[in-house]
Amino acid sequence: MSTTVTPPPKKVNHIGLEVLQYKGSKTTLCAGCGHNSISERIVECFYDLGVNPYTVAKFSGIGCSSKSPAYFLGLSHGFNGVHGRMPAIATGAILANRTLMGLGVTGDGDTASIGIGQFMHLVRRNIPMIYVIENNGVYGLTKGQFSATADLGSTLKTGIANDLPPFDCCALALKWGATFVARSFSGDKKQLQAIVKTAIAHRGLSVIDVISPCVTFNDHMGSTKSYSYMKDHEEALQELDFVPYFEDISVDIPEGEVSDVRMHDGSHLRIRKLARDFDVNDRFKALQALEESEAKGEVLTGVLYLNTDKPTFTDLLNLADEPLTTLPESKVRPPKSVLDAVMEELR
């Protein structure tokens, strides 16, 4: 890697890195897999915002989705853990080093089936990290069984219908404490970019549920997670624009149509309302909107909730500012006088 510009001038971001330096190894997922598009958005967003890849830690569980962290941010440490338990690993790592930017990538089986418990507790703790659910409603790596986000009545390739209702991961995240909740579609490049960038700027847990069709096992007529189903049923809440802190924001905003949320790092999320009246600060309305859209057979996408004030778990623990991992011995081993005093109490 070279951080100094050498001729011929290559395109670099504001910390002097090329986009290549945000890429990972070649994907081994199926051609056309929605997950690959998400990996591309991650590469673009981290490059665009000039995130230092050395400060990022990638986490995943088990499944197709969980393989994908190998395909982006190759300069960042990655941890592909056990099935459904990525939240625990990420929690421990972020507590150990609070200066890391945690980026978790998981699937619907990983999160909503085997990992629902850990997911809910991650949400409850508001661990400061990005948690992307690559949601295709099906187990790809084991060749096409239903996951717990498969819609009632949707079918497998074999024609078998799902007779259980789905978990809505956004509704769960909204209800139990995530501070940034959004849904997107792997095929909606612009929206997903704005959401991922907002998540990078957010201080708190970002839950991003991305409908990401499985081209091999769940892109057929009976699927509600297929490309064609999403094209017909996606209902975007807003038009989103993310303006990073290092760019000029002085663009005229027409009154009443566009609202602006200021993020901790000084970036802005510019939200232009579409069809309905919707406020990203109102958790109850968001839950209501999800219920209503589900009843209408729509897939609601966009920013559902954004709260930039709530303390994170690291705040609650009153952790030292510097990483616990590298505190010197003088800070983590109390002096002999402390041991002597404790011994005296026990005599």
Add this chain to the structure above:
Amino acid sequence: MSTLEVSPAESLPEQSSHPVVNDFSIQVATVNGSGSQTANTVLMRSIFQMGVPVSGKNMFPSNIAGLPTWFTIRASKKGYIGRRKEIDILVAMNPETAREDVLKLDTGAVVIYDEPLKLNELRSDLHFFPVPFDKLVAPVCPEAKLRKLVRNMIYDGVVAQLLSIEMDEIHTALVKQFGKKKAKAAELNWGACKAGYEFAQKSFAQRVPYRVERMNATTGKIIIDGNAACALGCMFAGVTVVTWYPITPSSSLVESLIGYMRRFRHDPETGKATYAIVQAEDELASIGMALGGGWAGARSMTATAGPGISLMSEFIGLGYYAEIPVVVFDVERVGPSTGLPTRTQQGDVLTTAILSHGDTKHPMFFPCSPEECFTMAHEAFDFAEKFQTPVFVMTDLDLGMNNWMADAFAYPEKPIARGKVLDAEDLKRLGGFARYKDVDGDGVGYRTLPGTNHPAASYFTRGSGHNERAAYTEREDDYINNMDRLAHKFEVMRQHIPEPVVTIAPNAKIGFVAFGTSDYAVRESCDQLREEYGIEASYLRLKGYPFTQHLRDFITHHDRVYVVDQNRDAQLLGLMRLDFEPELVARLRSLRYYGGLPLDARTVTDEIVRQEGK
């Protein structure tokens, strides 16, 4: 009863004019939730303060209030602090168990009991001391609802008077127990104690055949439970990430740690914590968080018991295969399943040694005392980081939750050792690294921590097949090379695991191999075997696993080696079978106890005598 020269007659034997000094056991039978723990601790501590070696064993139910509890205090001038089966003095406070408790006693034992229970009608070969507890408590505790709690202090007074325990020491112990903040409660309890003492003085002309006399065998010593000792060890080890899920008998380890860390591990300038402690949602999460912490570079730990170990199994395999340092304290209790949650056992040793699916092996440390809980706690963290692997510190309920007399802990001499970690400067010098390459021949690769500011720092950690450079692989040769390196790393650990304590008895044909809390019973049994049967026995106490050459030599040097296990299936013996060739295994015998109480010397001695055919 071994300490009294008594005939098995039905009538009470003539009382010796020479009482037994500083060698007896007291059993207090109460109901849990009645405040008896305070009275028992005060009694134990007062004997300790008189310089007499003492131990206390709490046998309590898995319940909050209303079920039978027994507390045994053993005083031993010879310093035996293991459990003693024989009861010399019974304090019978629980009507539910009083009859059975009395019928179990050996002839000549002393019974102090609640007068209305009329226990004296049960047997004529015991010394009975009726005490009207309700009558005595009323005047010293005007508030009726507190009487249930204060009442137990009366027996402290009675026992003190009968055994010549100095009341000043009772008072000192009482004040220590309640602390400065609860001076009123201490005063109330002191009143009850005095009432008991005065009653005994006035009412009992007859003396008991036991007495406490001042010694100086406890100078400088402390009283502490093993869990608190582990907690202190962790704090001085520099632990930074602690995750846990409440489970008996390990909860108090982390609760003690929370107490100490709050006092001593906040930055004096900023007030901020130099640690994170998280009560997880279950043991799957607690070990997952601990591994995440260890991976990121924290000194990371969790504490649990058998059911938690079972739940952690999958993650431990990941820790082994991805090579992540973490320390797991297993305070063992009786299994299988929920088992007897408040009774002790060494029931997880075999499972833990090979925890998780596939080929896995894990190092274990076996502390036997609070001192070793303290030292091994920080040794375990160094070991985990040195070998980049989960390390288990195996204690048990007896060690973890009972109060033990111990030497004051020595401040760690060696600086904290963080193992092979490359930082940005190292990488600049080296140009790069391969995470799982055996550069030094010890099977341990170099690692980098996330957040390291260098383009060569990153690697991808996974529980799936990986090569030296941590890249995904399903190749046969990559897989075998990696597994062989892990096996080699485990072999190298043999040179670094704490060495056993070996005592060779001259001309001994037999030897003991034991670990953990079996130590007390085995050492006392060695004396019993010599003194009572003329049998000499050598003894090797294991302090860790994998086994070292010392164990092999020990087996070779003895005709028969008794492997002591506090479990049904001879788990330690099973591990030895995996390691040793048939000729050595043929010398091994099994000595097992698995009833849930701390192992006692007499059980060991009787079993050796039976197996040796003496």
